[in-house]
Amino acid sequence: MIKRLLSSFLPFAFLGSVPSFAVDVGVLLKAQTDPAGAPFYPVVMQILQVLTFALHILFVYTSIGGLFVAVYGFTKKDENWQRLARATLELSKVSVSLAIVLGVAPLLFYQVIYDPLWYTSANLSASWYVMFIVFLLIGYYMIWIAYFKRQNSGVATLFSLLGVIFLLLVGFIIHVVNYQALYPEKWIEWYTSGGTTMNISGWNIYAFNLFRYLAFLVFPSASVTGIFLMLYSWYFREREDMDKNYLDWAGKVGAKLALYAGVPWLLSFLVYAFSTPADWNARGSIFTWLAILGLILCAGVVFAAQKNPAGMAIPSLIAGFVATLLIAVFREYLRVASTARFGYSIYEYKLNLEWLSPMLFLGTTLTGLILYAYAWWMAYKAGRTPKGKVYEASETEHHLGDASVFVVILWAVVFIGVGLIVIIRNYA
Amino acid sequence: MDVLGFYPMWYVPVIGSATIIGIIASLHVLASHTSVGASILLAYLATKAYKENLPQIYDYIKKYILTLLVFSYVSGSITGPGIWFSATVANPRGISALIHNFVWVWAAEWIWFVAEVTLVYILYYTLGKIDQRSWLRLAWTFAIGSWATMYIIVGILSFMLSPGHEKWFTTGNILDAFYNKNYFPHLLMRSAYMFAIAGTVGLAIASLMKKDLPERVYKDIVKTLSYWGIGGVVFGLMFFAWYYSTLPERSYVVIESVVPTYLKVSIMLIILVVLAHFLLTAIRPTAARAWVAVPIFVLIFFAGVYPEEKIRETIRKPYVAGEFVWVNQIIAREVPAKGIKSEVPIIDEKGLLQVNAFVPEGLKKITPENKIMAGKAIAILQCSGCHNVTGSTGLRPFGQKFKGMTDPEAVYNFLVSYMKNNPSHPPYMPKLVGTDEEIRALAAYIADLVSKGGSVSAKIEVPKATAEAMK
Numbered sequence: 001m002i003k004r005l006l007s008s009f010l011p012f013a014f015l016g017s018v019p020s021f022a023v024d025v026g027v028l029l030k031a032q033t034d035p036a037g038a039p040f041y042p043v044v045m046q047i048l049q050v051l052t053f054a055l056h057i058l059f060v061y062t063s064i065g066g067l068f069v070a071v072y073g074f075t076k077k078d079e080n081w082q083r084l085a086r087a088t089l090e091l092s093k094v095s096v097s098l099a100i101v102l103g104v105a106p107l108l109f110y111q112v113i114y115d116p117l118w119y120t121s122a123n124l125s126a127s128w129y130v131m132f133i134v135f136l137l138i139g140y141y142m143i144w145i146a147y148f149k150r151q152n153s154g155v156a157t158l159f160s161l162l163g164v165i166f167l168l169l170v171g172f173i174i175h176v177v178n179y180q181a182l183y184p185e186k187w188i189e190w191y192t193s194g195g196t197t198m199n200i201s202g203w204n205i206y207a208f209n210l211f212r213y214l215a216f217l218v219f220p221s222a223s224v225t226g227i228f229l230m231l232y233s234w235y236f237r238e239r240e241d242m243d244k245n246y247l248d249w250a251g252k253v254g255a256k257l258a259l260y261a262g263v264p265w266l267l268s269f270l271v272y273a274f275s276t277p278a279d280w281n282a283r284g285s286i287f288t289w290l291a292i293l294g295l296i297l298c299a300g301v302v303f304a305a306q307k308n309p310a311g312m313a314i315p316s317l318i319a320g321f322v323a324t325l326l327i328a329v330f331r332e333y334l335r336v337a338s339t340a341r342f343g344y345s346i347y348e349y350k351l352n353l354e355w356l357s358p359m360l361f362l363g364t365t366l367t368g369l370i371l372y373a374y375a376w377w378m379a380y381k382a383g384r385t386p387k388g389k390v391y392e393a394s395e396t397e398h399h400l401g402d403a404s405v406f407v408v409i410l411w412a413v414v415f416i417g418v419g420l421i422v423i424i425r426n427y428a
Numbered sequence: 429m430d431v432l433g434f435y436p437m438w439y440v441p442v443i444g445s446a447t448i449i450g451i452i453a454s455l456h457v458l459a460s461h462t463s464v465g466a467s468i469l470l471a472y473l474a475t476k477a478y479k480e481n482l483p484q485i486y487d488y489i490k491k492y493i494l495t496l497l498v499f500s501y502v503s504g505s506i507t508g509p510g511i512w513f514s515a516t517v518a519n520p521r522g523i524s525a526l527i528h529n530f531v532w533v534w535a536a537e538w539i540w541f542v543a544e545v546t547l548v549y550i551l552y553y554t555l556g557k558i559d560q561r562s563w564l565r566l567a568w569t570f571a572i573g574s575w576a577t578m579y580i581i582v583g584i585l586s587f588m589l590s591p592g593h594e595k596w597f598t599t600g601n602i603l604d605a606f607y608n609k610n611y612f613p614h615l616l617m618r619s620a621y622m623f624a625i626a627g628t629v630g631l632a633i634a635s636l637m638k639k640d641l642p643e644r645v646y647k648d649i650v651k652t653l654s655y656w657g658i659g660g661v662v663f664g665l666m667f668f669a670w671y672y673s674t675l676p677e678r679s680y681v682v683i684e685s686v687v688p689t690y691l692k693v694s695i696m697l698i699i700l701v702v703l704a705h706f707l708l709t710a711i712r713p714t715a716a717r718a719w720v721a722v723p724i725f726v727l728i729f730f731a732g733v734y735p736e737e738k739i740r741e742t743i744r745k746p747y748v749a750g751e752f753v754w755v756n757q758i759i760a761r762e763v764p765a766k767g768i769k770s771e772v773p774i775i776d777e778k779g780l781l782q783v784n785a786f787v788p789e790g791l792k793k794i795t796p797e798n799k800i801m802a803g804k805a806i807a808i809l810q811c812s813g814c815h816n817v818t819g820s821t822g823l824r825p826f827g828q829k830f831k832g833m834t835d836p837e838a839v840y841n842f843l844v845s846y847m848k849n850n851p852s853h854p855p856y857m858p859k860l861v862g863t864d865e866e867i868r869a870l871a872a873y874i875a876d877l878v879s880k881g882g883s884v885s886a887k888i889e890v891p892k893a894t895a896e897a898m899k
């Protein structure tokens with residue numbers, strides 16, 4: 001009883017006020033879980049959510065970081081910088097597409113097990129949540145305009161700058177939604193402005209944490225993009241038509257950027273992690289320390305890469321991804337810790353176990369992996385082929401290509417075939 | 429106390445949150461149907477280029493893919509999650525019901541999304557850089573993968589309209605929900621029309637490249653697009669007739685009595701315009717002009733896709749998902765297979781304001797001081813999914829619907845006899861729920877709204893006296 005009372009009280013020591021509402025937060029969270037239940041083990045949803053989030057955020061970082069470099073590079077007269085700015089603008093352009101598409105999966109799995117958190121928080125700032133889409137659309141078109149005008153550095157600077165402003169705004173909105181979700185004890189007070197109204201307009205923003213925003217978005221964008229520049233230097237070295245001096249220089253710029261942005265990344269993370277409410281117990285959690293360890297490891301690898309950025313590009317990428325993944329785990333820990341205060345546990349989510357649709361997902365994933373392997377391999381080979389030349393696929397590559405066409409057609413046949421059988425069975 | 433799983437309500441005055449979803453969804457449908465249709469058309473043209481040794485066709489394909497990248501893979505790939513985002517705030521419990529039933533199906537669709545997005549870039553960057561056979565394979569996998577996204581989403585869209593069969597409520601089997609009788613006609617109808625949409629875009633691009641292409645190649649491309657377009661329209665109409673025959677009974681009532689005639693006429697007109705355009709370019713390929721094709725494409729949005737989406741949204745009413753979640757987010761029917769209970773009895777017993785945690789304490793108990801505000805809160809919670817409840821313009825506005833009704837008693841009698849205890853209740857509207865006291869508060873609010881000229885502020889304020897009393 002005392003423990004329960006304390007766990008209800010403590011957060012307000014950090015957020016400022018004590019609620020005076022009749023609804024028990026734990027009861028509310030329980031009531032908000034979808035009555036249909038989860039169709040599969042919540043822990044699987046949780047793991048997939050964290051994994052796919054790490055993939056998604058990696059491309060968010062290169063979208064924003066690519067524009068940081070582009071804005072800076074376009075303002076320099078040096079030809080290397082101009083060239084690098086064009087390359088990172090291209091990186092950003094493709095990354096936004098990948099970030100959007102990869103962002104679907106983590107949100108999907110998240111909404112199955114944390115529906116009370118996400119839907120409430122999104123609805124608290126509903127109009128901003130919809131503006132997320134509008135700003136993303138504007139931001140992405142700014143990037144495309146910058147891309148089409150990349151030979152005119154003045155125009156390209158302006159539109160790259162506008163692009164990054166809109167992307168940071170988009171990041172701000174999603175940050176707010178994620179952050180508000182962690183404080184269920186404040187939701188009713190926020191929405192009713194202390195019991196005086198209902199903020200139905202959706203134009204309210206109730207909580208923002210600068211250090212979390214910097215640690216989870218701004219600094220890693222610069223640092224991870226630095227690692228991608230090292231990778232860029234490594235990948236194009238094989239191309240005889242590419243300028244080696246330029247590639248060496250680009251790799252060094254990347255290594256420096258990764259390191260110099262990595263330091264504030266670590267610092268802002270420390271400030272945020274250690275300023276979270278005490279009853280989330282972030283200080284004592286292994287997940288906090290693993291994330292810190294991941295960041296230090298990443299900084300160490302990048303430090304060692306300063307002399308040979310291209311040679312160390314792959315280890316740096318792995319270290320960067322490990323750090324990102326560990327931070328994704330830490331983010332998940334915060335959700336678990338925050339909601340545990342009110343007796344909410346995803347592991348106790350009502351289960352309506354169902355096997356057919358997970359099998360569909362598994363089958364589609366296997367099909368997709370064969371297709372991805374072929375497509376990405378061909379892209380890899382094409383990218384390393386000098387300008388004006390055509391890459392001729394080997395026999396093995398042709399076989400892999402035939403296999404990918406075959407499995408994709410097989411998937412479609414099975415999908416439609418099952419549908420026909422079910423419909424004949426149910427309606428004939 | 430009893431709490432149901434409601435979320436903070438979002439209210440968009442005049443146009444309503446449903447219109448926000450409608451605009452985003454229409455943009456997405458236009459962009460996604462263009463890209464899926466184009467993926468198959470381009471794979472076909474690439475095969476033609478390879479087999480007939482017409483490398484100039486690749487120049488056309490490259491331009492088309494760039495158009496797709498700039499239009500479909502920006503607008504389409506952002507408005508896709510955009511539908512989800514807007515539905516999240518307009519109807520969180522509706523989208524949650526779908527996600528909790530179809531999460532793996534959506535996850536499977538995601539695998540194809542990733543394939544689609546990566547392949548479109550790979551196709552663009554590798555054209556002319558890898559051998560033709562390999563590129564052709566990539567083009568066909570892109571085409572089938574893109575189409576697969578439609579295979580999947582159509583099942584969920586069909587379920588939103590209706591599970592199609594009573595069986596699902598007791599089996600809970602995902603196959604019964606997904607492959608309902610509406611599935612194939614719906615899929616085929618969209619698949620046919622997407623060629624007409626992609627063909628229109630294709631004609632605009634071809635006409636802009638007329639000078640850069642040899643005459644034979646140009647004519648070949650235009651004729652191919654025109655034939656596919658004509659086929660798309662003709663088959664689209666046939667599949668539409670089939671689709672129409674699979675709708676649930678209530679949808680026919682909605683189409684006849686609720687859907688405005690101008691929406692139906694506008695769709696038929698744009699179909700005729702598109703067909704006439706393709707017939708012209710099939711007979712005289714040199715007649716293709718961007719300044720004709722582009723406005724037709726824009727018209728497809730305003731006169732075709734938006735009305736279609738609007739009608740599709742309307743014929744689902746009163747439900748928003750699977751014939752068990754109402755448009756006002758109340759779970760209205762039991763689904764024994766999932767252990768889902770109807771919330772109507774508890775709301776009727778306790779009151780809608782009581783069971784919603786996001787209603788301020790000062791409005792939960794109705795008093796003479798807070799009656800109007802409590803009524804406004806009920807209107808927003810229960811009716812704003814389909815009505816502008818604070819004005820006389822826009823989405824089925826209360827100010828117009830209740831015009832002249834300034835007597836609370838008269839409004840109350842109407843609400844009870846028409847919306848609550850009506851044996852021939854309109855099939856497209858949810859039953860009015862809540863306690864008698866709440867319905868009286870709603871009636872008082874509506875009478876007050878009408879007596880103030882039919883328009884009031886959307887702001888909800890707990891009267892100070894009530895707020896003080898609560899403290």
